Amino acid sequence: MSRTDARSTSLRRRPARTVPATIAAVVLLALGVGLVWAAVQRLAQGSWPTFADRTGAWVAALAWGSVWVLLISISVVVLGLILLVAAIKPGPPTAMAVDSGSSADGAGASTEVVMTRRSVAKLATARAGQVDGVDSVSSVVGARKITVVVKTPSRQLGEIEQQVRDRVTDALQSAGLAPMPAVVVRVRTQAL
Amino acid sequence: MRQLAGTLNRGWLAVIGVLLLLIGLAATLATTGVLGQLLTMIGTEWPAPAPNSPVVDGAAGGLLAQPLAVLALAVLGVILAVLGIAWLLAQIPRTNAARPFRLHDDATTGLTVCPPDLLADAVADEVKTYSGVNGASAVLRGTSRAPELTLKVTADDRTDLRGLLASIRTQAAQNLSTALDTPIAHLGVQLDIDRGKRTTSSVTL
Numbered sequence: 001m002s003r004t005d006a007r008s009t010s011l012r013r014r015p016a017r018t019v020p021a022t023i024a025a026v027v028l029l030a031l032g033v034g035l036v037w038a039a040v041q042r043l044a045q046g047s048w049p050t051f052a053d054r055t056g057a058w059v060a061a062l063a064w065g066s067v068w069v070l071l072i073s074i075s076v077v078v079l080g081l082i083l084l085v086a087a088i089k090p091g092p093p094t095a096m097a098v099d100s101g102s103s104a105d106g107a108g109a110s111t112e113v114v115m116t117r118r119s120v121a122k123l124a125t126a127r128a129g130q131v132d133g134v135d136s137v138s139s140v141v142g143a144r145k146i147t148v149v150v151k152t153p154s155r156q157l158g159e160i161e162q163q164v165r166d167r168v169t170d171a172l173q174s175a176g177l178a179p180m181p182a183v184v185v186r187v188r189t190q191a192l
Numbered sequence: 193m194r195q196l197a198g199t200l201n202r203g204w205l206a207v208i209g210v211l212l213l214l215i216g217l218a219a220t221l222a223t224t225g226v227l228g229q230l231l232t233m234i235g236t237e238w239p240a241p242a243p244n245s246p247v248v249d250g251a252a253g254g255l256l257a258q259p260l261a262v263l264a265l266a267v268l269g270v271i272l273a274v275l276g277i278a279w280l281l282a283q284i285p286r287t288n289a290a291r292p293f294r295l296h297d298d299a300t301t302g303l304t305v306c307p308p309d310l311l312a313d314a315v316a317d318e319v320k321t322y323s324g325v326n327g328a329s330a331v332l333r334g335t336s337r338a339p340e341l342t343l344k345v346t347a348d349d350r351t352d353l354r355g356l357l358a359s360i361r362t363q364a365a366q367n368l369s370t371a372l373d374t375p376i377a378h379l380g381v382q383l384d385i386d387r388g389k390r391t392t393s394s395v396t397l
Contacts, residue, residue, distance in 0.1 A: 006290045006333045008340040009195055011380050016198035018283055020205055025283070029276030035269025042262045060253065064223050065243025073219035080212030087206035098383065100357050112380045113357060119385035126349035126387060175353045175383075 011114040015091040020083065092143040096120055099178040115175065117141040124148055124183075127171040128164045135190050137164075145182045146172070151190040161187045193331055193344045193382055194285035204279065293336035293372070308332035311368060312341075318364050319343060324351030326386050338377040341365060346384040353383060 038052040048056065062069055095114035115123075121139040124146055128137040133154040140147045148168055152160050165185045172180060221227040228240030241247075255261050289308055296304035312330040319328040327346040334340035343364075347356060360381060369376050 006288055006335075008333045008342055008378050008380055011193070011342070011382050013196075013198060016196035017201045017205060018196060021197075021201035021279065022283055024205065024208060025276045025279035027276075028272050028279065032269045032271070032273025032276055036266050036273065037269075039262050039266035039269060043259065043266070056253075056256075059248050060246060062247045063244050064241040064247060066223075066247075069219065069223045069247060073216050073223055076212050076216030077220060078216075080209045080214075080216055083205045083209030084213060085209075087202045087209055095382065098353075098357075098381075100361070100381070110378050111361070112378070113383065114381070115383040115385070119383060122385040122387070123349050126385070176357075 011112055012093050012095045012097055014093060017086050017091075020086045024083070092117075096141075096177050096181070097179075099176040113176075115177065120146065120172070120175075120177070120181075123171055123175065124168045127167045128185075131160065131163045131167055133160050134164065141181070144179075145184060147184045147186065149186045149188065151188050153190050155189070157187045157189065161185045193287075193329065193342055195288045196285055197282040200279075200282055287331055288333065289331050290333050290335065290339070293339075295336055295372075306336070308339075311371065314371075315341065315343070315364050315368050318367065319345055319360060322356060322359050324348045324356060334377055336372055337374055339368070339372055339374065340378040340380070341368060341376055342380040342382075344382045344384065346386045349385050349387055357381065357383075 034051075038049050041047070041049045042052075047053075095116045098113040098115050100111050100113040118141075121141045124139040124141070125137045125148070128134060128139070128148050128150060131150075133152050133156070134150050135153060136151045138149050140149075146168070148164060150160065150164050154160055164187070165183055168183050168185070169180075172183070218227070221230065222241050223243075225240070225243065231238055231240050256265075289312070291308075293306045293308055293311075294303065295306050296302065309332070312332045316328045316330040319325055319330070324347050325345060326348055329344045331342045332339055333342065343360065345356070345360070347353065361379065365376050365379050
């Protein structure tokens with residue numbers, strides 16, 4: 001169940017795998033409801049519902065050498081692998097650590113400061129957008145790299161790229177991101 | 193700032209994944225005939241299923257005709273449905289805030305109870321007054337003797353973030369510490385960036 005211990009957890013967490021967990025929970029719930037429905041109808045009316053009857057007849061007709069059994073078996077293996085990878089693979093952290101300037105405040109408290117990846121992208125986009133000659137900006141933040149794509153009508157692509165890189169790097173360093181992600185700038189020309 | 197059931201999700205996904213993997217592998221080996229060769233190689237007495245033998249034999253059909261087996265099926269269904277509902281409910285993000293702080297817990301002289309959201313709102317309201325802050329929310333966890341403050345601060349992209357963090361540490365957290373008369377055990381800050389409202393004006397030269 002969810003935590004109810006009133007304790008803080010790290011703000012820089014790994015993906016909680018909510019989507020696969022929700023899908024698995026819905027499948028479990030559907031399976032449970034189906035079983036209860038079929039069993040209650042069998043006990044109350046003496047016959048299985050149509051969907052259970054058809055499924056039972058189809059399964060009873062299957063032989064071990066059938067292609068269907070092979071296909072279903074392989075599908076189950078693939079599904080199991082997908083769930084296992086989702087459970088084991090850490091995934092990129094949802095936020096980036098920020099050096100707050102002090103690991104502990106005056107009273108000795110532990111301090112954790114983070115900036116969400118979306119916020120880092122917004123900061124990079126805003127600062128890149130302040131550079132003269134930049135028409136539009138979009139930023140993608142990975143675990144260790146920020147890619148800033150800039151569109152400009154200028155022909156001085158190298159100069160624009162350098163200015164954007166300097167401005168974004170300066171903004172991220174001022175914010176105190178630690179470790180500092182690599183800044184990759186891609187400049188594309190835009191017709192006037 | 194809200195907490196998710198990451199550990200629970202990963203644990204159950206791993207359990208279900210391993211189960212499906214084992215069942216799928218066993219069925220694949222059985223249907224391709226490799227299982228028979230493996231069993232012979234190991235030297236066990238167990239026979240592998242023949243390719244033309246049914247996956248579910250008549251005994252299973254007979255078992256399902258028994259009322260007790262049907263009842264067991266219903267119980268299994270209820271268990272699966274309850275697990276599914278509990279797992280779905282666990283996906284709702286929780287604040288997991290502290291219980292009311294007992295600032296004075298000697299019943300003979302009187303109890304003083306303080307709701308932590310009252311203090312958290314006061315901290316958030318203070319942070320909202322800082323320059324460049326567009327919004328703030330706070331959660332208090334822990335106990336009154338070891339409070340843990342978690343803040344979510346939405347700042348303008350032109351804000352001096354270092355200065356803002358220093359203000360939070362030396363003013364907002366310090367004020368809370370003074371109010372509770374105890375040091376803050378943990379301070380967590382999630383910085384969000386928002387462009388906020390912009391005003392433009394023009395000058396004709």
